[in-house]
Every structure is written in C-alpha cells, then in structure tokens.
Amino acid sequence: MNRTRKLRTTGWVLSGLISVFLIGASASGKLTSWEGKAEMFAKMGWSEDVMFRIGIVEVVIAVLFLVPRTAFVATILLAAYLGGATATHVRVGEAFFIPIVLGVLAWIALGLRQPEVLRLAFGKPSQHPESKGLK
Template identity: 75%
Template sequence: MKESKKLKTTGWVLSGLLAAFLVMASAMGKFTDWEGKAEMFSKMGWSEDVMFTIGIVEVAIAILYLIPRTAFVGAIMLAAYLGGATATHVRVGEPFFVPVVIGVIAWIALGLRQPEIFRLALGQDISKASLET
C-alpha cells in the first residue's frame, strides 16, 4: 500500500510543532527564572529543582520522539509524561484537557509519519517489510 506523502508530511509538521512546544515549554517555564515561578511550582507540589529535572526529561523525550528509530519509544514516554501532567492538574483542581489533547495529537502525528502505528493500534498484522522505513 503506497503511503500518502501529504499525510506523512502532515505527521512530520505536527511532530515538529509538538516537539517545539515541549522544548519551548521547558526553556521558558523550567529553565529560566521568572516572577512567581516558585509559587506556581509549589502550588503544583513541585520544587524548582525537580521542575528543572522534569524540563530535561521533557526535552529528551521530544528528541526521542523526532528520531524515526526511537519515535515509538518517545511516544510511549511522552504519553507517560503527559499522564503525570494530567494527574498533577487534576490534583490541584486545574483544567487537565491540554495534556490529554497533546497526547492524542502526538499519537496521530506518529501514525501519520509511520502508518504501522495505526495498523498496530487496530490489531492488524504488521509484517517485517512494513516496519522498514
């Protein structure tokens, strides 16, 4: 089955935007100092040191997600990371839909980049030939 170049390109664009969002969120929110940062992180139950470490993890996951050979593992790690973000927002009584939507977009983008992901999700047989990208 011939894969659509437009769908693959759309997947890469979405993936790039998602990775840029994750890196910028770390750069702006976790790696820089700004007024109210300690109070906001404290409200969520995290120290600034922990948030710095989480920022490093966030950037590492974004990089793994963009590399074709590690994208699947990166997506799994991203889903786990976003699950933690969702739990944190629920715990402090804040809206939690953003991490959920980002997670859905991440898997859709990966499925557009690597159609085997959709076949795997649907329980279809994926041959060794279809895994070679």
C-alpha cells in the same frame, strides 16, 4: 504528491509543532527563571529543582520524538510524562485537557509518520516484510 507522502508530511509537521511546544512553551518555563515560578510550582506540589529536572526530561523526549529510530519509545515516554502532568493538574484543580490532547496528537503524528503504528493500534495485520509468515 501522493496520499501517503501527504500523510507522512502532515505527521512530520505535527510532530515538529508538538516538539516546539514541548521545548519552547513547556520545558522553557521549567528551565528558566521568572517571577512567581517558585510559588506556581509549590502550588502544584513540586520544587523548582524537581521541575528543572522534569524540564530536561521533557526536552530529551521531545528530541527523541523527532528521531525516527527512537520515535516509538519517545511517544510511550511522552504519554507517560503527560499522564503525570494530567494527574498534577487534576490534583490542584486546574484544567487538564491540554496534556491529554497533546498525548493523543503525538500518537496521531507518529501514526502518520510511521503507518505501521496505526495499523497495529487498530489491530490490523502487519505489512512489514519480516512479519510475513510469522504466526
């Protein structure tokens, strides 16, 4: 297996793990009923109804993140979503590093899957055929 293929495979595995975490660990807690849910969300300043809707948004973003044509936009949406999660955790005095790390990992995963993203992020010229000759 060549280096490029290994990097892309690593990006896909990381993307899958991120999506599984978003759907299985994070969104599932917003979409299911469990004891203490209302109190926990109230402490964070959110109602169960709002958190249910946020859970749906989270699932949609996680799925879009796995679709190559929508992955870039989904990563932008994911970064925005995780920014809100970070702000919420900071506001209530809880640990806030997990959403930050998850956002960074999402961009790394996308960059490994689609190397053009990393080239652009580091200010390198595009290697895309359509951009040749454009100034």
